Amino acid sequence: MLRAEPPATAGKRRATKHGSGSGRGPLVKRLPSAPVLLGIAALAVSIGGVLTVNDVAPAADSDHSGITRAASALGGASGQGTVSARKDTVTRDSQRDAQSDAAGQQLKDAAEGLAAEHASAIKKLAGKAEGYSKVLAQDLWEYPLEPVILTARFGQYGLWSSYHTGLDFNGNTGDQIHAIANGEVISASYDGSYGNKTVVRLEDGTELWYCHQSAFMVSVGDRVTRGEVIGLVGATGHVTGSHLHVEVHPGGGDPVDPYTAMQQHGLF
Numbered sequence: 333m334l335r336a337e338p339p340a341t342a343g344k345r346r347a348t349k350h351g352s353g354s355g356r357g358p359l360v361k362r363l364p365s366a367p368v369l370l371g372i373a374a375l376a377v378s379i380g381g382v383l384t385v386n387d388v389a390p391a392a393d394s395d396h397s398g399i400t401r402a403a404s405a406l407g408g409a410s411g412q413g414t415v416s417a418r419k420d421t422v423t424r425d426s427q428r429d430a431q432s433d434a435a436g437q438q439l440k441d442a443a444e445g446l447a448a449e450h451a452s453a454i455k456k457l458a459g460k461a462e463g464y465s466k467v468l469a470q471d472l473w474e475y476p477l478e479p480v481i482l483t484a485r486f487g488q489y490g491l492w493s494s495y496h497t498g499l500d501f502n503g504n505t506g507d508q509i510h511a512i513a514n515g516e517v518i519s520a521s522y523d524g525s526y527g528n529k530t531v532v533r534l535e536d537g538t539e540l541w542y543c544h545q546s547a548f549m550v551s552v553g554d555r556v557t558r559g560e561v562i563g564l565v566g567a568t569g570h571v572t573g574s575h576l577h578v579e580v581h582p583g584g585g586d587p588v589d590p591y592t593a594m595q596q597h598g599l600f
């Protein structure tokens with residue numbers, strides 16, 4: 333290998349130049365390793381100092397400046413010069429490397445931090461989506477009777493003394509009535525014009541009324557599952573024919589349009 337003591341001047345000159353160019357940002361790439369530079373230097377020597385111009389005017393901040401300077405220092409110089417340039421370059425490299433390593437580590441840390449943050453955000457979103465789909469699945473309602481034939485809508489005026497407070501599903505006496513949603517039976521008894529009425533309270537406090545039944549299939553306190561048969565269609569109470577009258581009372585309060593409520597829970 334090449335081995336010689338570099339002239340002090342050459343080293344100083346290089347060091348000074350390096351100092352003036354030390355304002356590089358953290359994104360500077362690493363310079364090629366010393367063996368690569370040696371190869372380039374050898375090439376520069378062989379083509380006879382063509383690159384020396386770069387020695388006079390320091391190159392702009394580019395990734396190639398280190399290479400061209402190293403090469404130019406060798407152009408037309410003696411063997412000793414070659415070695416000195418190499419050593420100098422190595423020194424520059426190690427300084428750069430230290431700087432670059434620190435910057436690289438910072439970038440790495442930042443990138444890892446971002447990646448972790450990203451992964452965490454995605455995980456949260458996935459969790460939310462999963463939770464939401466669970467809520468939706470729980471909240472999905474089912475038709476109490478099928479096929480669905482609506483015979484009277486909410487708010488209509490007809491044989492009722494006031495406007496219709498529910499939604500009527502056509503059905504024959506004895507047809508099975510299915511629970512629209514999960515809940516607890518809080519009432520199952522005859523109630524005047526409503527006839528045999530079952531009230532199921534859902535988890536969110538909404539009360540669903542099933543009216544005019546010919547038979548009850550559940551009792552107060554029972555937990556019912558969506559789709560479960562809770563009674564049979566009838567014509568009890570104030571009716572002109574067999575059908576199921578359904579009412580929806582959010583929070584147990586005033587009735588709202590069951591059609592809209594059902595739409596909000598995936599029906600119609």
Ligand SMILES: [Zn+2]
Pocket residue numbers: 484496498499500576577578
């Ligand atoms: Zn009705």
